[in-house]
Amino acid sequence: MTSATQVPTRREEILALAAGLFATRGFAGSTVREIADAAGILSGSLYHHFDSKESMADEILRAFLDEILADYHAAIAAAEGPVDALRRLVHVAYGALGPHRAAIAVMMNDWNLLVQQPRFAYLRDRADETERLWVGVIADGVAAGAFRADVDPRMIYRFLRDAIWVSVRWFQPDGSTSAHDLADRYCDMLLGGLTRDQGGPT
Amino acid sequence: MTSATQVPTRREEILALAAGLFATRGFAGSTVREIADAAGILSGSLYHHFDSKESMADEILRAFLDEILADYHAAIAAAEGPVDALRRLVHVAYGALGPHRAAIAVMMNDWNLLVQQPRFAYLRDRADETERLWVGVIADGVAAGAFRADVDPRMIYRFLRDAIWVSVRWFQPDGSTSAHDLADRYCDMLLGGLTRDQGGPT
């Protein structure tokens, strides 16, 4: 909403390059010199735009988490029943694989390292809020009889979350399948196991 | 077989400590000084046991990958049909979450960084062989009619692999559920969606 997404500023260009490096080489494995090289400037010049390497990762993750949390809230508000809500949440998550690919990779690879630093403590808050939203939807579905009752909603949430995010490692949204195709396939596979109207496994 | 697993040697003790650090702080985010501190020695003394920090990660990953590949082969050889084979593979993978927790965390967090180095090129070979085994089982199941035919075996494999490994981030095998409980739960959820004898989702 407030963040500029028109023609990218130099600052945003550099941030995107940094994100790409963090995503492929990890946060600690990327150097400010590599970032500067990618931007075609010298490492010292980076500090005209950013305070530190950490502040780059901070901005990358914050932008992603704020946007997706808002999208989650909107998805739940628009949903008709828990099954629809879960489908919408899955689509929101997969939809972020394109525009926020690098942020998701950073989140997957460097979460443990970053949350240990005080300045990244907000990551936990965002993660907790996200978990509350998803677990609420799943628990509602169990209560309503839409999902089988012999599952732990928290465990289900974690399976889903991880399976979705980690696909950032291999999924190329430009390929034959779009992110929403993938979301549909995943929901089909998932709901077949989550919904209760099937026989037992063979 | 050949590797000693009796009373751990000093070398093995240090390796386990290094693995723990790599797992929580990442490979690039861990320093040899931290490893030495954990072992109660000075950083220089580490080089009596190991050539380099890389060689530590090398040993950690190699031991894990060699063992689990052997277990995968054995699981497939012992299985009666594709569904049983898939269940067994899932159990082997989850079974590694206890003894190889740190190696799995390193694999999850630092895979991209490490495979870029020539000395870790073998990681790709192991990954390819693993994928062949799993995809073969899934494809056999589709051919035999045990799994629904509208799935891409490679995509299914990746969903499974990632969902299993990434649970190293939150699963504590010492808790109320064992790794094999988790494997069973996951298989139930999964096969309900993979096997074809259910109605459509609600």
Place this chain on the structure above:
DNA sequence: GTCTATATTGAGATAGAC
């Protein structure tokens, strides 16, 4: 097997000119 001591490199970051 560990220590002392240190070499050497590369990292993040800064000051001021242009």
Place this chain on the structure above:
DNA sequence: GTCTATCTCAATATAGAC
């Protein structure tokens, strides 16, 4: 907004004594 030049510190790694 970038460059030149450089500081400072921390990183991996080594040599030889104990």
